[in-house]
Amino acid sequence: MNGPSSSPISISRIHHVAYRCNDAKETADFYQNLLGMKFTTAFAEDHVPSTGEYDPYMHIFLEMGGGNVIAFFELPNQPKMGKDPNTPAWVQHIAFEVSDVEALLAAKAHIETQGVEVIGPTFHGIFRSIYFFDPNGHRLELACNIGNAEQYAELHRVAPLMLDEWSQTKKAPRHADWLHKDPEE
Known part of the structure; x- marks a missing residue:
């Protein structure tokens, strides 16, 4: 990169992540009722603010706590x-x-009672997770951390080695x- 020297960007957190949805109301209901998120904000415009192009939309925001927000656009x-x-x-x-694992299993039971198919729990070494799809076809995962400090340190140590090996071989290091x-198997 050429040009004047500048400082690296200092990002504090993700403001929100946005995905497309088929139906804003159905999506808000799903995330509120199934996952306990709080529907906080809706924006609707006929023109896209950043580009000015005509493309009516409904933009909804759901908060899940800790300042974490997921958003969706319905684009009819x-x-x-x-x-x-x-x-x-x-x-x-x-x-x-x-x-924790107890909350993961309770979530699985709750989601299944709503008629949603769930895969898992799946063991990933440092976490366990379940998988299912929202009404838009987006795959969702609920995960709980189960790792210890030594495991996280070891993963941090080998991460660059694994990436370098993968880059050269395209085979799983x-x-x-x-x-x-899985110690439970």
Whole structure:
């Protein structure tokens, strides 16, 4: 990069993450009723503020605590939502944290009573998680951390080694195979 020297950006947190939805009301109801989020804000415009183009939308915001916000856009004049056919459904997802395994299992039971299919809990070494889809087809994950300080330190130590090896071979490095051995099995 050329040009005048400047300081790196100092980001304090994610302000919000936005996704598209099929129906703003259905989406707000799902996130409120199923996941206990608080519907806080709605913006509706006929013209996009950043570009000025005509594209009516409803933009909703849901807060999940700790300053964490997820937002959605309903775009009735755009073609129907689609997925990238070259990306498997399990790849792009939104992961939310719950306090512990007990809360994870309670969440699974609650979600299933609402008729939503849930996968898991799945063991990931330093966390366990469950997976399901929202009404828009977005894959969601609820995860609870179960790792200890030594495990996190080891993962931090091997991360650059694993990335370098992956970059050269495009094969899964084995530095953290211990992550896949579930002590409960």
